[in-house]
Amino acid sequence: MSGQGPEQRGELELVRRLRALLAQPSAGRGVSAGSPAVEFGDDMAALPTGDGGLLWTVDMLMDHVDFDSAVHDWAAIGRKAMAVNLSDCAAMAVVPVAALCAVSLSNQLTMQNAVDLVRGAHEYGLRFGCPIVGGDTNSWNAPTVVSISIAARILPDRPPVRRAGARPGDRIWLSGQVGGSLLGRHMTFEPRVELALQISRDLQPHAMIDVSDGVALDLGRLLEASSCGAVVEAVALDAAIHADALRLAQQDGRPAREHALQDGEDFELIVVLSPDVPPQACQRLGLLPLGQIVAELGLMLDDAGCRAPIPVRGWEHFR
């Protein structure tokens, strides 16, 4: 530790520093001219292929953080490890094709536990055409870690949907209700891969992101990437509060709106569309309105004309 007092911590700050480190000009050497344009820090990164058509991503899950092996069975844990990656594919509107799976197994696991973990991931991946094709197996005297990487194919006529394309005047939609996933949905959610492809084909979205760390935090990331702000409408937000958020609010006394804005692991999509897209086309796909993009930076809640800032707060590692 340096002698300069408490350092600034947090995953957001760490990612900012890593972006500065990794975005050096030399970092582009391995990327061919045919690679799709995706900024560092988006849900997936571009892979340099001859035809410029692949993205890839990785997500790491840890026992007692992202799952609890005392409660959840190993196949369900493997399923989640695959599903969070598939959700990244949904966020970019690309088609998952194959996965790698690396594990550090607690030495307390049985062989059957280990096989169940990989089977749960593999079988769920297969439902999306995304088998596990390789990986790395390790063990140690510490809690289990599982890390899955997915490669995904870009749709023939549609570029990947980035975080950075939102513009003032655009409308913000949600693919489903949010909040309270901790009551169980964080283990059983269905990544919105098919829906995302349909949105990409039919509605030409300007930007998308999946809700992994909470609507406020993830919408905040999209706004930062797009250099604009947003206003969430209170009436729309209230209609997007999941029943689990209401139940959780009753249990812990925190407002349900706070759960809807700050709870992570909903894995619904935040979809930013041109104002020209007819609302009926969105509603036909089950999208719920949330608010709109504005030029002024920051995230605001508009409650019957009265505006208050929404804290960009949610699940953040490394605090």
Add this chain to the structure above:
Amino acid sequence: MSGQGPEQRGELELVRRLRALLAQPSAGRGVSAGSPAVEFGDDMAALPTGDGGLLWTVDMLMDHVDFDSAVHDWAAIGRKAMAVNLSDCAAMAVVPVAALCAVSLSNQLTMQNAVDLVRGAHEYGLRFGCPIVGGDTNSWNAPTVVSISIAARILPDRPPVRRAGARPGDRIWLSGQVGGSLLGRHMTFEPRVELALQISRDLQPHAMIDVSDGVALDLGRLLEASSCGAVVEAVALDAAIHADALRLAQQDGRPAREHALQDGEDFELIVVLSPDVPPQACQRLGLLPLGQIVAELGLMLDDAGCRAPIPVRGWEHFR
């Protein structure tokens, strides 16, 4: 735990079970016809691209197992996490192009530690044209885990070198001396990427693998994939014993040959070549002879005509 007595454990058995699980016909759905033919369990897996030209791999490293954060600085740890993946690229004779890095950082780390870890990996990758282009950052109250995935391009006129191509009569070579890497080389080794590409272009190798878990274990993997056996010549083995293996033998009283055969993390290449390749061509590339491939299964040591089995033993997880 089942009531059927102690179950069979070990990484080799786990990988066998996973191969059976993942090799189901449906597992090939995501792989396009243009993908290179690489069996499950090789050093890297094929990525389905339009031009069939990418492989990918993943390796996960854990504190107190693969490195010791009380001893090694974080940049050196990051370097190793990148280097073990680059060594997989060497084993297949393919050109690394980009990496993803996922971490679970111990909450005891400082921000600078975390940045140093990624910087160490990134800067070492850049030396091979393989920058980190994305990843996932997490933290927890447990030892640090770092997992790097690399994608690599296949040489235009040379298929990737698999484990499965060894044939009776082939000669076995090593890219350098082995044993005793624990004395320090396991953190500082140079993956043999350039050498591997040269071997692939000039010598048309039948099979290769890198020594991550020990010559006996990794040669054993190559033999299993190739359905044949091998005879290691004692004179050749003695000439391939690293000075560190001799030092370690003096310290722990175990034979230096045992260190050369069973110590992991040398990351030299085991290269299987046609007997038609002139020995001078091998020696020009610094290759050391080790023995030859035979039809009869198993791994034997030939000491002046007297043959004894070599136990296929080395570093194995999940025992």
